Amino acid sequence: MSESTQAEKWQNPLRSRKDRRLPRIAGPSGMVIFGVTGDLAKRKLLPAVYDLASRGLLPAGFTLVGFGRRAWSKEDFENYVKEQVLRGARTDFDEHVWRRLAEGMQFVQGAFDDDQAFDNMAALLKEMDATRGTAGNWAFYLSVPPEYFAHVVDQLDRTGMAHGTEEQWRRVIIEKPFGHNLESAKELNKTISAVFPERAVFRIDHYLGKETVQNILAMRFANQMFEPIWSSRYVDHVQITMAEDIGLGGRAGYYDGIGAARDVIQNHLIQLLALVAMDEPVSFSPRQLRYEKLKILRATTPIGPFEETTARGQYTAGWQGSEKVVGLREEEGFDPNSTTETYAACTLGINSRRWAGVPFYLRTGKRLGRRVTEIALVFKKAPHQPFDPGLTSQLGANTLVIRVQPDEGILLRFGSKVPGSTMEVRDVNMDFSYTEAFTEESPEAYERLILDALLDETGLFPTSAEVERSWEILDPILDFWAEHGRPDEYAAGTWGPPSADHMMAASGRAWRRP
Numbered sequence: 001m002s003e004s005t006q007a008e009k010w011q012n013p014l015r016s017r018k019d020r021r022l023p024r025i026a027g028p029s030g031m032v033i034f035g036v037t038g039d040l041a042k043r044k045l046l047p048a049v050y051d052l053a054s055r056g057l058l059p060a061g062f063t064l065v066g067f068g069r070r071a072w073s074k075e076d077f078e079n080y081v082k083e084q085v086l087r088g089a090r091t092d093f094d095e096h097v098w099r100r101l102a103e104g105m106q107f108v109q110g111a112f113d114d115d116q117a118f119d120n121m122a123a124l125l126k127e128m129d130a131t132r133g134t135a136g137n138w139a140f141y142l143s144v145p146p147e148y149f150a151h152v153v154d155q156l157d158r159t160g161m162a163h164g165t166e167e168q169w170r171r172v173i174i175e176k177p178f179g180h181n182l183e184s185a186k187e188l189n190k191t192i193s194a195v196f197p198e199r200a201v202f203r204i205d206h207y208l209g210k211e212t213v214q215n216i217l218a219m220r221f222a223n224q225m226f227e228p229i230w231s232s233r234y235v236d237h238v239q240i241t242m243a244e245d246i247g248l249g250g251r252a253g254y255y256d257g258i259g260a261a262r263d264v265i266q267n268h269l270i271q272l273l274a275l276v277a278m279d280e281p282v283s284f285s286p287r288q289l290r291y292e293k294l295k296i297l298r299a300t301t302p303i304g305p306f307e308e309t310t311a312r313g314q315y316t317a318g319w320q321g322s323e324k325v326v327g328l329r330e331e332e333g334f335d336p337n338s339t340t341e342t343y344a345a346c347t348l349g350i351n352s353r354r355w356a357g358v359p360f361y362l363r364t365g366k367r368l369g370r371r372v373t374e375i376a377l378v379f380k381k382a383p384h385q386p387f388d389p390g391l392t393s394q395l396g397a398n399t400l401v402i403r404v405q406p407d408e409g410i411l412l413r414f415g416s417k418v419p420g421s422t423m424e425v426r427d428v429n430m431d432f433s434y435t436e437a438f439t440e441e442s443p444e445a446y447e448r449l450i451l452d453a454l455l456d457e458t459g460l461f462p463t464s465a466e467v468e469r470s471w472e473i474l475d476p477i478l479d480f481w482a483e484h485g486r487p488d489e490y491a492a493g494t495w496g497p498p499s500a501d502h503m504m505a506a507s508g509r510a511w512r513r514p
């Protein structure tokens with residue numbers, strides 16, 4: 001027995017069990033953020049770094065380096081980060097935690113084609129390794145538009161910053177969009193893999209960092225009662241919905257020309273489908289998890305004919321609650337003739353013994369009735385009803401709903417006898433709610449993902465093969481839409497264009513009203 005297993009053996013078993021529940025602390029390291037003045041860094045990344053620090057999960061000498069065009073001093077950068085932390089952090093602001101984190105902040109001024117700026121950065125990282133104990137371990141977070149990926153990656157290569165060794169790791173964290181179709185995704189993967197080995201590439205799909213999304217696997221594989229009914233034998237169809245009430249004001253630069261399918265279905269919704277549909281991995285190791293996800297994605301295909309099985313729309317002016325809002329083409333920065341869809345729905349099928357014949361309906365949209373992300377497994381009706389049909393007219397299909405957000409939880413909808421002297425049966429809900437069941441607060445997705453990247457935990461990051469397969473699934477639909485005119489219209493505050501309802505009605509089904 002090796003020394004460490006010997007030591008583990010003699011540990012107090014209660015203590016070691018408890019230890020496993022505590023999150024691991026990242027080892028000596030630092031992180032460089034490109035695009036540090038962008039929207040994502042402001043709203044999510046910088047607050048998440050602070051939250052990790054305040055939870056004690058960053059190493060003592062953790063160093064955060066910002067890169068940008070502004071002529072900022074270290075102090076300017078610190079002030080900027082502090083502003084974002086005060087506005088967006090989940091945990092309380094603690095002056096002591098802040099001071100420790102701020103000591104390790106540095107800013108490098110420059111543009112992506114500025115060799116001198118990257119030389120300065122390389123020198124700075126060396127200095128930090130010597131003075132702050134970052135030990136040559138660096139994560140490079142590319143929170144920049146994809147057209148700059150190649151520039152940054154080439155600069156990291158040229159200056160040697162990208163090249164890790166046995167003792168010193170170098171990792172790159174990249175944000176979507178990973179291309180706009182299969183071909184460009186392959187191109188992008190080629191650019192990155194020319195410099196970073198695949199195991200050093202961490203592609204962010206922030207949905208995988210959400211607690212409720214990880215719980216899909218716990219629910220399915222830690223329990224006995226769900227798996228036996230998790231197949232075409234009992235499931236009629238699955239609906240995966242990500243609805244948002246926000247509009248696209250201020251996001252034209254990113255969104256116009258991209259649209260809802262590329263923005264959300266290609267990544268978040270197809271990943272949710274993979275987690276819901278995949279087989280049990282032989283272990284919970286990243287390798288096995290990714291293997292099973294890719295296997296199910298390889299069996300997933302779009303179902304046509306697309307004029308009947310897909311829908312897309314663009315929001316027009318309407319009411320969001322009591323607020324009057326403008327349509328997409330009036331939003332600041334959008335082309336007044338924009339054909340970008342803000343609503344997308346499609347039908348996918350899975351060619352496997354478990355799922356053959358079960359449609360997976362995916363939909364997403366902006367300016368819909370309310371913000372909700374959920375996965376609903378709608379079950380087949382019982383083959384026989386011994387009750388008077390007049391007394392079961394209000395009985396719907398049994399449904400299991402995984403509520404990803406908000407009101408995180410799981411809901412089971414089934415028929416129950418209405419109190420009284422007849423055998424009337426009506427739908428009722430059995431509801432599990434995270435906030436009621438747990439006192440622990442859920443970390444933000446970005447806290448989890450940044451920590452995992454620093455810890456080299458790869459399980460929650462999609463591989464290049466998964467990304468490419470997702471495009472392969474979506475591309476035929478995007479091509480069809482490109483050849484078939486404009487998206488339909490829907491008024492802001494409604495649940496999408498009429499074509500979305502027709503698409504479901506064509507198969508004798510209807511969207512759930514979440």
Ligand code: BG6
Nearest residue numbers: 176206207244263264268373405
């Ligand atoms: C992003 C999309 O990936 O997810 C945005 O680009 C969307 O358009 C966002 O608003 C939603 O994230 P969340 O975590 O608020 O559901």
